[in-house]
Amino acid sequence: MKILIVDDEDMQRDILKGFLRKKGYEVVTAANGQEALRRFMELPFQLVLLDHRMPDLTGDEVLANMKAINPLVRAIMITAYGTVDTAVEVMKLGADDFLEKPVDLVQLLDKIQMTEQHIIVEEEAADAADTLDQSELPIKIVGQGAAMKEVLSLVRRVAPTPWSVLLRGESGTGKELIARLIHLLSPVSDGPFIEVNCGAIPENLFESELFGHEKGAFTGATSNRRGRFELARNGSLFLDEIGELPLSLQPKLLRALQEKQISRVGSEKEISADVRVITATNRDLRTLVEQGLFREDLYYRLNVFDIELPPLRRRKEDIPDLIEFFLEKYSSRPVVFGADAMTTLVKYSFPGNVRELEHMIQRTVTLGRGRVIQARDLPPEVRYQQVTEEGNLVERLEAVEREMLMSSLEKNEWVQTKAAESLGISERVLRYKMKKYNIKKNLIRR
Numbered sequence: 473m474k475i476l477i478v479d480d481e482d483m484q485r486d487i488l489k490g491f492l493r494k495k496g497y498e499v500v501t502a503a504n505g506q507e508a509l510r511r512f513m514e515l516p517f518q519l520v521l522l523d524h525r526m527p528d529l530t531g532d533e534v535l536a537n538m539k540a541i542n543p544l545v546r547a548i549m550i551t552a553y554g555t556v557d558t559a560v561e562v563m564k565l566g567a568d569d570f571l572e573k574p575v576d577l578v579q580l581l582d583k584i585q586m587t588e589q590h591i592i593v594e595e596e597a598a599d600a601a602d603t604l605d606q607s608e609l610p611i612k613i614v615g616q617g618a619a620m621k622e623v624l625s626l627v628r629r630v631a632p633t634p635w636s637v638l639l640r641g642e643s644g645t646g647k648e649l650i651a652r653l654i655h656l657l658s659p660v661s662d663g664p665f666i667e668v669n670c671g672a673i674p675e676n677l678f679e680s681e682l683f684g685h686e687k688g689a690f691t692g693a694t695s696n697r698r699g700r701f702e703l704a705r706n707g708s709l710f711l712d713e714i715g716e717l718p719l720s721l722q723p724k725l726l727r728a729l730q731e732k733q734i735s736r737v738g739s740e741k742e743i744s745a746d747v748r749v750i751t752a753t754n755r756d757l758r759t760l761v762e763q764g765l766f767r768e769d770l771y772y773r774l775n776v777f778d779i780e781l782p783p784l785r786r787r788k789e790d791i792p793d794l795i796e797f798f799l800e801k802y803s804s805r806p807v808v809f810g811a812d813a814m815t816t817l818v819k820y821s822f823p824g825n826v827r828e829l830e831h832m833i834q835r836t837v838t839l840g841r842g843r844v845i846q847a848r849d850l851p852p853e854v855r856y857q858q859v860t861e862e863g864n865l866v867e868r869l870e871a872v873e874r875e876m877l878m879s880s881l882e883k884n885e886w887v888q889t890k891a892a893e894s895l896g897i898s899e900r901v902l903r904y905k906m907k908k909y910n911i912k913k914n915l916i917r918r
């Protein structure tokens with residue numbers, strides 16, 4: 473659990489921090505209300521320990537601001553002896569509980585553990601509610617399986633906050649779709665959603681693309697131009713393929729994010745650019761950090777909250793729903809998937825994930841003519857690449873052998889002499905193997 477301690481007394485802060493870190497909590501401290509709010513924007517704290525009386529903002533004012541950002545945050549108010557004595561008064565201040573100074577550490581730990589219990593219960597309840605909520609998403613996202621439900625539940629929780637979200641996942645797993653969903657569920661959903669594909673912009677144009685430029689700033693800058701950061705004001709900035717961001721530009725991005733200020737290329741003027749940042753990558757940023765290709769400070773800045781999108785092969789339970797969804801989207805006539813076609817697809821490993829499935833359905837319904845799509849209507853990579861992932865050596869070898877026989881026979885239009893020749897075996901051996909595997913012409917492959 474992440475805890476934020478807010479207290480203007482250095483000693484008190486250090487004692488609490490030392491004690492709670494030893495108990496295994498992640499602790500960050502702040503010396504006044506303003507600093508506390510800045511920290512709170514940066515990280516998802518679940519609990520705040522607040523000194524009630526501080527010179528600038530009082531504990532309850534700080535808390536009111538925090539609740540506006542994250543209504544679920546828990547707070548324990550630390551009050552001077554005798555100032556508040558009933559739980560009701562504390563609740564009026566918005567806190568869940570209070571402790572009097574001097575703080576009794578055993579009591580504190582007790583209250584923190586109780587808070588943790590509450591959070592667990594609430595999260596479970598929220599999960600249950602999320603499940604009921606699914607139909608109300610602003611865009612259609614298929615995912616009834618446990619893995620996607622978990623993703624959607626995280627999305628619902630993080631969308632209302634100002635935190636940067638990092639979406640990780642292989643190509644085609646739906647990172648962009650989820651980024652749009654986060655935007656649509658966020659408080660800035662009325663604002664723009666601006667995308668930057670960090671892999672597609674040449675290094676020398678990047679700065680101007682992101683921050684804009686003034687007329688005459690460089691050759692070719694014939695007029696003033698606003699950058700993506702500026703365009704995303706009061707909305708979300710989606711930095712796609714962030715792993716491709718050149719090292720030379722990373723300090724500039726970091727600065728923009730930290731200071732929420734940018735200046736156009738060729739101009740000194742600071743422009744405010746407070747945007748919700750969502751990033752995505754199919755690379756392992758941690759490894760890039762270790763290799764010195766990605767700045768660690770930027771990584772932490774972007775990775776306040778991360779969501780991993782599982783590859784399709786690990787959530788095969790969603791394949792039938794996705795097929796139905798894409799059939800509806802792409803087919804102008806009523807089409808259904810035959811059982812064998814469905815089984816064949818569910819077995820396939822989908823290296824290109826949902827995008828590959830989507831294209832496949834699109835192509836299949838366009839090319840196919842019948843009402844029922846059969847396994848033989850599916851593209852060859854699906855039919856032939858079914859080298860099983862399960863089974864012992866003999867089973868796997870047999871599966872490979874069967875696939876090779878089938879594919880060779882199909883390619884050679886079932887002319888056995890030709891198939892045998894291409895396989896480098898005699899016709900007699902081919903016939904023997906066909907019998908062994910029960911391979912017949914017109915038999916539907918599974």
Ligand SMILES: Nc1ncnc2c1ncn2[C@@H]1O[C@H](COP(=O)(O)OP(=O)(O)OP(=O)(O)O)[C@@H](O)[C@H]1O
Pocket residue numbers: 612613614615641642643644645646647648649650754797826827830
């Ligand atoms: N759960 C889902 N439900 C419906 N459609 C989906 C789902 N996931 C992905 N898609 C669709 O699959 C396609 C690929 O998704 P998307 O572009 O979001 O992937 P990506 O992770 O950004 O891929 P890349 O890394 O290659 O950019 C899109 O057309 C998207 O609408």
Ligand SMILES: [Mg+2]
Pocket residue numbers: 647648712
């Ligand atoms: Mg993408």
